[in-house]
Amino acid sequence: MLEENGVKSLVIEGRNAVLEAFRSGKPIDKVYILDGCQDGPIRTIVREAKKHDTIINFVTKERLNQMSETGKHQGAIALAAAYEYAEVEDMLDLAKKRGEEPFLILLDNIEDPHNLGAIIRTANLAGAHGVIIPKRRAAGLTATVAKTSAGALNYTPVAKVTNLVKTMEELKEKGLWFVCADMEGEVMYRVNLKGPIGLVIGNEGEGVGRLVKETCDMTASIPMKGDIDSLNASVAAGVLAYEIVRQRMA
Structure with missing residues (x-):
């Protein structure tokens, strides 16, 4: 969990985890991508983020390391809404x-x-x-x-x-x-x-x-x-x- 202004957000780390979060329809608030990284999985994440109107931030490796809770972010971290939608x-x-x-x-x-x-x-x-x-x-x-x-x-x-x-x-x-x-x-x-x-x-x-x-x-x-x-x-x-x-x- 990451706390921002007293409100908690779920931290999702790693290329596959972030991609699956998008594909499952989980509400993603923001995605942080390693600046300059252009390989296939990262491009796919960026494409999914744009499709879902998610805010994309291109940041340094140091910034990702600071946010990471596992140390295995692979250049991609997403913040998901900590609240679930109802029916x-x-x-x-x-x-x-x-x-x-x-x-x-x-x-x-x-x-x-x-x-x-x-x-x-x-x-x-x-x-x-x-x-x-x-x-x-x-x-x-x-x-x-x-x-x-x-x-x-x-x-x-x-x-x-x-x-x-x-x-x-x-x-x-x-x-x-x-x-x-x-x-x-x-x-x-x-x-x-x-x-x-x-x-x-x-x-x-x-x-x-x-x-x-x-x-x-x-x-x-x-x-x-x-x-x-x-x-x-x-x-x-x-x-x-x-x-x-x-x-x-x-």
């Missing part, structure tokens, strides 16, 4: 266990790990049963996310799915309906947010993708009176999540 079914089971209607938060295009961590923290405090993120174009469960979540990652399930739209359609069959945060939507106070619900949040730049938005049952907007046109994604998630909480309590 969407786990979230529905959690809702059932609590005797509550499911409340999920789905994130589309949230690439900033600080935003993801803050949303997981809000999800926990608002009583959401889980957070769903897509595999592509999304921050994963990195050390930064864990730290920003202030411990919520230990309690709130996070699932990573291949296709957000397909997951939403499957959840609709189980009785959930979806509301999308959108500036052009109905003001949130006028939208019925009760019942089994999935709240969909996009990033502040592009918002929610077209196909995901079309799969939603309705859109809700946050009234804004200022001079700028959007809220930070994690703040928007918090405002809408607590409107859901308010309506459920009422």
Whole structure:
């Protein structure tokens, strides 16, 4: 284990071990490669890292030696998220266990790990049963996310799915309906947010993708009176999540 800012990451050493970690789908935060090394296995690791949008750091042998726990790094060390992803079914089971209607938060295009961590923290405090993120174009469960979540990652399930739209359609069959945060939507106070619900949040730049938005049952907007046109994604998630909480309590 390597500790970074009080958050532990798993250290994976050696070419075969790093390559297998990528191929097994284990969430890798960063990979450290011996600078200047160009042989076949190293090139394969670099290719896998790029395919998985993993941060690649080319470093000296001395740096790798410092990080190594076995002394047998072979020019490659990966840091894996010390947190495992959950399944969407786990979230529905959690809702059932609590005797509550499911409340999920789905994130589309949230690439900033600080935003993801803050949303997981809000999800926990608002009583959401889980957070769903897509595999592509999304921050994963990195050390930064864990730290920003202030411990919520230990309690709130996070699932990573291949296709957000397909997951939403499957959840609709189980009785959930979806509301999308959108500036052009109905003001949130006028939208019925009760019942089994999935709240969909996009990033502040592009918002929610077209196909995901079309799969939603309705859109809700946050009234804004200022001079700028959007809220930070994690703040928007918090405002809408607590409107859901308010309506459920009422």
